[in-house]
Amino acid sequence: MFRNLIFDWSGTLVDDLPPVLDATNQVLGVYGIPPLDREEFRLRFRLPYREFYAEVLPEVPLEELEVHFRRAFSGSAEKVTVLPFAREKLEWCRQRGVRCFVLTSMDSDAFHSQLEEFGLGSYFEATYSGVLDKREVILELVAKHGLVPAETAFVGDMTHDVETAHHAQLTAVAVLTGYTHAGALALSRPHLTVQDLDGLRRLMERPGERQRPVATVGALIEDDEGRVLMVKTHKWGHRWGIPGGKIERGESSAAALVREVREETGLEIDDPVFVMVQDCIDSTEFERPEHFLLLNYVARRTSGEVKLNDEAQEFRWLTPEEALELDLNQPTRTLIEEVLGGSES
Known part of the structure; x- marks a missing residue:
């Protein structure tokens, strides 16, 4: 290839992130700047690193900062x-x-x-x-x-x-x-x-x-009050969407949906109803270029409380109308609009 x-x-x-973060926080401390935690540092740090320091310490010459950083990095207890x-x-x-x-x-x-x-x-x-x-x-x-x-x-x-x-x-x-x-x-x-x-x-x-389309399932999950579950994930550029994932070889789409929802949210569902299939080809919202066939369902929560795995960072139960006010990935927006349009007819 x-x-x-x-x-x-x-x-x-x-992996030098632990000592780099430690050294960076020591540098910030020299100038009275509060330390960054790991996730905040990952969100803010960028290359060329002079741009990062121009943002956090704009008045300090880069040469001066480099002296402090090298000293802190070499002396860090992190490995x-x-x-x-x-x-x-x-x-x-x-x-x-x-x-x-x-x-x-x-x-x-x-x-x-x-x-x-x-x-x-x-x-x-x-x-x-x-x-x-x-x-x-x-x-x-x-x-x-x-x-x-x-x-x-x-x-x-x-x-x-x-x-x-x-x-x-x-x-x-x-x-x-x-x-x-x-x-x-x-x-x-x-x-x-x-x-x-x-x-x-x-x-x-x-x-x-990687040239073959990837078949996936996802569901708009409803609770007893008619609210739907929205999850926020880094895979879709920190946008909101629905739980779901890839269909494994030899697995039916319905079984894949139950498994993916359970793995990602800890919920059990039943009564899945197929709504639509969407082509998602090299979406700029997804973390990498990919061709997905999205099999979209609605389903009802039967038991469990939401416990997200590491694929999602936040969840909300909202009415479909409220969900449309979020920064949704486009396939999820299309699904909700399709469901709302169908219910109105």
């Missing part, structure tokens, strides 16, 4: 670790002759120290570190090493990585193991999004699979 892979480092191959599947993915590439590179904004001394500590250096043909704006280097990297853009992907965890790939006309692969939430990554329009590097390995082993 790809003959060349250019990897970001932090959040893509190694950097290799992300799951990273070493396996690099070994997989070596066995198949896939050329690998690193392009990272990390301080060069810290990067080379980690590269040696984790024993990953032999996997890369060349590495580029200390690059504040990767768009300024990516074209040079591609030209210097004779990489064909159509055969090359840039793999990273932040919107700047996706933008860098687009800048060089490479395939942008977003990985959800690092600094940026899936919803924000989706807005930068990566060509592919994978949960982790094992997902990229499986995708490269079976490149044709």
Whole structure:
């Protein structure tokens, strides 16, 4: 699928978010700024990191901040670790002759120290570190090493990585193991999004699979008062929608609906009534380009209290009319309008 892979480092191959967050909060503390928690940091941090600091500490020179950060990072008690599947993915590439590179904004001394500590250096043909704006280097990297853009992907965890790939006309692969939430990554329009590097390995082993439409089920769930359940999820750019998911092989759509609702909300349902099927092809609202066939139902809650899994962050019980006032993903809006139109007739 790809003959060349250019990897970001932090959040893509190694998990350095704990010490980076710790060091960032130490820097903020020097100037009397309250610390950020992990999720707030992930929502606000971005590359080039000078833009992040221009927002939180606009009056302080970047050179001064870098001195504080390097000192805090080197002294942090938090540890950097290799992300799951990273070493396996690099070994997989070596066995198949896939050329690998690193392009990272990390301080060069810290990067080379980690590269040696984790024993990953032999996997890369060349590495580029200390690059504040990767768009300024990516074209040079591609030209210097004779990489064909159509055969090359840039793999990273932040919107700047996706933008860098687009800048060089490479395939942008977003990985959800690092600094940026899936919803924000989706807005930068990566060509592919994978949960982790094992997902990229499986995708490269079976490149044709992602071209097939994916059949899914979802339900507008009603309670005894006629309200419907809305859930907010990062997969749809932090918009509101309905519970649902993919139909597994050998599973009926009705069984899939019961299972997905139970897994995502803890609710039991019955009386599912089919409403409509929707094509959802490369929606800009979803976290990655994908072709879904959405089988939409209405169903009634029979038991249970809502307990969300990690796919959703918030829920509300609302009348359908109230639900239409939310920032809904378009398929959910279409479904509710169809249900309301049918009830009026």
